[in-house]
Amino acid sequence: MAETITLARPYAQALFDLARDDHSLAGWSGALNVAALVVEDDGARKILSNPGVADVDRVALIAGVCAQADEAAGRLLGQTRGQNLLMLLAENRRLDVLPDIAARFDALKAAFENTVDVDLISAVEVDDAVADKFKQSLQARLGRSVALNRSVDPDLIGGAVVRADDLVIDGSIKTRLQALAQRLSS
Secondary structure, eight states: OHHHHHHHHHHHHHHHHHHTTTTTTHHHHHHHHHHHHHHHHHHHHHHHHOTTTOOHHHHHHHHHHHHHHHHHHHHHHSSSSHHHHHHHHHHOHHHHGGGHHHHHHHHHHHHHHEEEEEEEEEESSHHHHHHHHHHHHHHHHHHHHEEEEEEGGGGGGGSSEEEEEEEEEEOOOHHHHHHHHHHHHH
């Protein structure tokens, strides 16, 4: 994993620099994430890893599937810059690094925009007023703009889990019960 992240870094940085300069960060983020999903698909992976498939056909497959899945992503990956990126990755046998390129690009984008994606996973639905207050508290604590993603996981029993970058706050009843059971069995 560390190796693919290392390989992804220069590609992500170069594309980020170009996208920042032409104000297309959001578009490239979307295109890279769609392309990453394509190369992670088992069916596509079989074709992409087949040594009998030409690089130009690999690029056409990825760009074509992306165009069908997301018009904007297909448009970007169909243009010269997108085609050059995909061809460079194909020629260097690095198409499998696309998910790491997408992740690194998104990290650079978030740092540039001073934003952070936060996942709030709760045992029950959190109402809008509580979510807004929580978001404001996080923004004050993190010093960044927060994009709050809410989801429900009834397995938590009660409480919530918060994930923001490397920060994880687990205030779920499930985790507390697991910790208690472990202490009792020790």
